[in-house]
Amino acid sequence: MNDTTTRPRWRRLLDGGHTWGSLQVSPTRYGITRYRLVVFPPGISADDRMLLRIWRAWPTWGMATFLILEILLVPALGAVAALWISATVFLGAGAVVMAMTAATRGDVRTMTAVRRAGIHDPLAAEQFVEFYGLAHELVEADCRLAAGEIQPVEHELLVWRVYDRMADATRTRV
Template identity: 40%
Template sequence: MRKTVQRRPEPGILQLSQSAPAQPQWWSRPLEGAHQWGSFDATVGRYGVQRYRLTVYPPGSTTADRRLARLWRGWPITGAVLGLLAIMLLGDAAASPHTVLAIFVVAYVGIGALLFLRAGPVRVRVRSMSVSLLPNGADVAERRRHTEWRTLTGMLTEADRMLANGAISLVEHEAIWWEAYDRVEAIAHV
């Protein structure tokens, strides 16, 4: 029998025992969001209307794909705000107002087209669901969708917590993520 010598892994090689991913840096949080799997919102609007939204990225997608998808989904508003801010600040200082407006339109459409090609709906299939509850509303279907929204968000945030504590592995976390991703699709088609 041959005696086997235990070898140490080379530095920089990810080991299976390192199960919890590193926390994102402060500067990457606006691009990546609070959760790797997506995001959720709950707001109360005028007249007591409650709005709930859940967005789930495809499991297994890379960080770069998720960042591009967030940029693509937020570009219409963000790009318009940045463009208007640039028009206000530059105004007549850089060029005539017509030239500044033309540059803004070309940049807005160009960046939008680039984001569409890099991260549009074909590349990253983001699934989302929205629920709106009216005060004193008796819409049973929306109440059912709200219950499903609560279940899915609770399931995903609990999976994040358990992964951070080491209670589940990355594979188990991704399995829960897949289940939520598939359930959002099923809810959208009901």
């Protein structure tokens, strides 16, 4: 049986859909679409990937925790005490997750592309072509692994290639 079907649901949720990271497409107002590719350091454990995802989502879940604590504690303890406790939990949880990801957090590679409908921007078009190529390679590697065409070692090699190319891409733009 596949590892992804035997793990508990909460672990699958926290580990995400891709072992290599994430791909986000965000259409916004006025015809602007943002694309974001996040690639974790290849070879890290599932626990490290999960912690990185928790760290990257800290502003959202941390603020939700803060607000829930405020709602629950204000009637019981008063506004000032509730604020202190909520802020301490919010910042403390962030500090703990930050410390737990210290070894791998700096090695995460991120690439962003922005496209604007109706505007011809050669630099943005070039960046999007590069972004699309890298994202396509990662998704294709996942499909080939799921179909049994390649082994996990070959999949990781493909992720390493994209990971290294992302580093080269940021060096050439700087």
